[in-house]
Amino acid sequence: MTTNPILLSFLEVTGYVLFPYLTIKIMRPAPKEIVCKFLSFFNPNSYKRFIPDSLNRNIKQRNILTRIRINNVFKKFLSEFNHRTVKDSNITPYDLKIKYLATLEGLTSGLGTELFEPITLSSKKNKLDGKQKADRNKESNEGWVVFCDFHEITHTVIKEATVTIYRQDNKRMDLQMTSQAQALSFAALVDGYFRLTVDAHHYLCKDVAPASVVHNINNGCHGPICTEYAIHKLRQEGNGEGTYILRWSCTDYQYIIITVVCTEYKNFQIEVVPDGYRLYGTDTLRKTLRELLEHLEGQSLRTDNLQFQLLHCCPPQPRGTLRVKSEEDEDVGYSSFQEVKVVLKVLGSGHRDISLAFFETASMMRQVSHKHIVLLYGVCVRHLENIMVEEFVQLGPLDVFMRRQQSPLSTPWKFEVAMQLASALSYLEDKKLVHGFVCAKNILLARDGLDTDEGGPFIKLSDPGIPITVLTREECVHRIPWIAPECVKSASVLSVAADKWGFGTTLWEICYDGEVPLKDKKLTERFYETECQLATPDCSELAELMTRCMNYDPKKRPFFRAIVRKLFLLFLCISISTQVSHKTRTHSWASNKHFSFLMQGHFGKVELCRYDPRGDKTGELVAVKSLKPENREEQSNNLSSEINILKALYHENIVKYKGICQEEGGQAIKLIMEYLPLGSxxxxxxxxxxxxxxxxxxxxxxxxxxxxxxxxxxxxxxxxxxxxxxxxxxxxxxxxxxxxxxxxxxxxxxxxxxxxxxxxxxxxxxxxxxxxxxxxxxxxxxxxxxxxxxxxxxxxxxxxxxxxxxxxxxxxxxxxxxxxxxxxxxxxxxxxxxxxxxxxxxxxxxxxxxxxxxxxxxxxxxxxxxxxxxxxxxxxxxxxx
Structure with a gap:
């Protein structure tokens, strides 16, 4: 039995046409008689104005008899609908919406799902205390198993034809697709649904991020929002004079609108032209939007006898998410008696004036459940003392542990600590909770991870102690540079942005092995007055991230989701070398070296070595080129020439020169270059x-x-x-x-x-x-x-x-x-x-x-x-x- 194509077209047209018409008439207040009269005199041929062009073209391609039959069927339907539904029933707008959605769902039953079939799929968890944590949701072999909701995703990574999705708890799912094109398509779909359901101003993977999203994030620009909503956002931000919002026009996509607060709300247009961005109606043109705004922010602007300045931009903010805990998520240990080591934090009777703030901290900690945040068991009172009962973390504060280490900690170790901290703070940001005092001494080490078999370090973020809202100005100044500059001026402005500043400072501590920044306390307050910056590490990408986190404008600090994504990409750059170091036996050059051969030619050889001046196996892997003993005399000039050439070259697509070393009393010269593990x-x-x-x-x-x-x-x-x-x-x-x-x-x-x-x-x-x-x-x-x-x-x-x-x-x-x-x-x-x-x-x-x-x-x-x-x-x- 075949379906009548006329009937299919009729069903589509009915859905497309009837609902817009009835929306116009019934959604507005109007007597039922007017609606009936409208349906009685409705011209069936006019439906074409209400359907998509593609469907219109489809109908026009049919012969004239088919088109007449479609019109007749539709006219008959309207007549019956008028008599049986509108006249004889108390139809409401709600009824029409339900009917429309039900019909549409039937017509588009296959459009709610996009199915990807990977070659392989695996789900992995990080290890804690050397054991694999069991999943309490038992996965059956039949049916679909939920991996995560979109708000739980931190970032995705595409590596050739493999897509890896990372959750907030560091669990990941690896999907190997049939091709890189399919991998990109799948990652783009996940990225798009994340923006649709979680955060419209964030991308999970830069490889598939739309250019418009990247542009908006880099420039603090909103999407196409209306004037009323822009004004609502400005009111939320305090409605201060000179505060403004950048937004794309809802009607003309070649224009960006500046909505600014002065004595009244004013809108200005920025025209997007081939040469850059121009303030509409003027000759002010700049190549980038950022350059144009920097130019405008330094000037007094006038319009309609009003004079004002653009002072503070209000960029898009991440949308918070809420997750309701199920019974399966009940904390382990509450269902039975067992011995648990705990830490008691006691607020003495002499500090009863800040007991309310103490309980606010406890309330904040009780709302969170994250593997990298210390668990709060509860609060109790003993006589006049208030006590917080927290999870005991064995190795204590991170800064003390790092300073005690005789040998410097490896770069991958530090990156893992930073990523775990960023993951915890991203979780707090999603819940719109503020920690308030992010620093290395408030990070506790559950596992040092120095033994590679342990699975790396594992940290937990502790409570912030007494909130800064009850600290005196002197006590706030003592917390510089961990406390954000805006909070020194007024603790009432404490927000998630303050945690981003604290993360930047903590990242500095991690990079410099727990060293205390600004040891001279006399200079601390002046440090903020002159808007100084801490010394940045050698890694340019890490230095740039720290600088962005410690921006003196709170609204220009990056979201923690973006920080997690950035840290992971930096970590990938060093992970390959780390993996090779586990497989290759190498020793410091200062000792008797053992080399792994990479390549051997007619005159010389290239070996994999580790430059390890400290002798702690944490040095850098490098490629070392040397001449065979029988060719040294003949070819030494060629190697010296190659060294001189490489020293003079610096380009991203030319192997980097690292230096030279000499052996055998200077007779043997070796060229040291960067090591590229994937070979030629x-x-x-x-x-x-x-x-x-x-x-x-x-x-x-x-x-x-x-x-x-x-x-x-x-x-x-x-x-x-x-x-x-x-x-x-x-x-x-x-x-x-x-x-x-x-x-x-x-x-x-x-x-x-x-x-x-x-x-x-x-x-x-x-x-x-x-x-x-x-x-x-x-x-x-x-x-x-x-x-x-x-x-x-x-x-x-x-x-x-x-x-x-x-x-x-x-x-x-x-x-x-x-x-x-x-x-x-x-x-x-x-x-x-x-x-x-x-x-x-x-x-x-x-x-x-x-x-x-x-x-x-x-x-x-x-x-x-x-x-x-x-x-x-x-x-x-x-x-x-």
């Missing part, structure tokens, strides 16, 4: 072919060109560019290495002549290199074309340049190989187009292989054209960096 593209691509898209390959090509363009700008030619010499830092970043054949062309008028070239990579060389031993910048372009060929074939050994060229010239040895290769190239023969390679990409390779150097494309042009190709690919593949 020649090793990486065959292993990760299924996870590496064409868009990613083009991204690698762009980065290689950027590094080579920089190298040329410094008057160097590489002479050995190939996939084997491009190293992989992570899934999205590659770096050029091995500068053993690199030469300076400063004194050679644009080229370098090779006098002795025994081990040259001839199949990557341009014709002029083979015939005249002259190397130009354009010679590196030729080599790049061959390298790009390797990338497109995923470094398949059966399709390597050497294999294909040897098949062209036949079996040969020695100098005859070069002679025959030159002849083949002069005949115009080139590597064939790889299978599956788009024609534009192969055309670009061919432009790298022009016979004459001056006719070859430049690296700058390659960057531009490859970028355009990748941008054209992205919408089709749904990929992004």
């Amino acid at each position: 593209l020649k090793e990486y691509l065959p292993r990760n072919k299924s996870k590496t898209s064409l868009s990613t390959l083009l991204s690698y090509s762009i980065q290689i060109c950027q590094g080579m363009d920089y190298l040329g700008s410094q008057n160097y030619i590489h002479r050995d560019l190939a996939a084997r010499n491009v190293l992989v830092e992570n899934e999205s970043t590659v770096k050029i290495g091995d500068f053993g054949l690199t030469k300076s062309i400063k004194d050679n008028e644009g080229y370098y002549t090779v006098k002795d070239d025994h081990d040259s990579p001839v199949f990557w060389y341009a014709p002029e290199c083979l015939t005249h031993c002259k190397f130009y910048r354009a010679s590196d372009v030729w080599s790049f074309g061959v390298t790009m060929y390797e990338l497109i074939t995923y470094c398949d050994s059966s399709k390597s340049p050497m294999s294909l060229f040897l098949s062209m010239i036949g079996k040969t040895q020695g100098q005859m190989t070069i002679i025959r290769l030159v002849r083949v190239l002069q005949e115009g023969k080139r590597l064939p187009r790889p299978e599956g390679c788009p024609e534009p990409v192969y055309d670009l390779m061919r432009r790298c292989w022009e016979q004459l150097p001056e006719r070859r494309i430049s690296f700058k042009q390659l960057i531009e054209e490859l970028t355009n190709m990748r941008q054209q690919l992205q919408p089709r593949n749904d990929l992004s960096l």
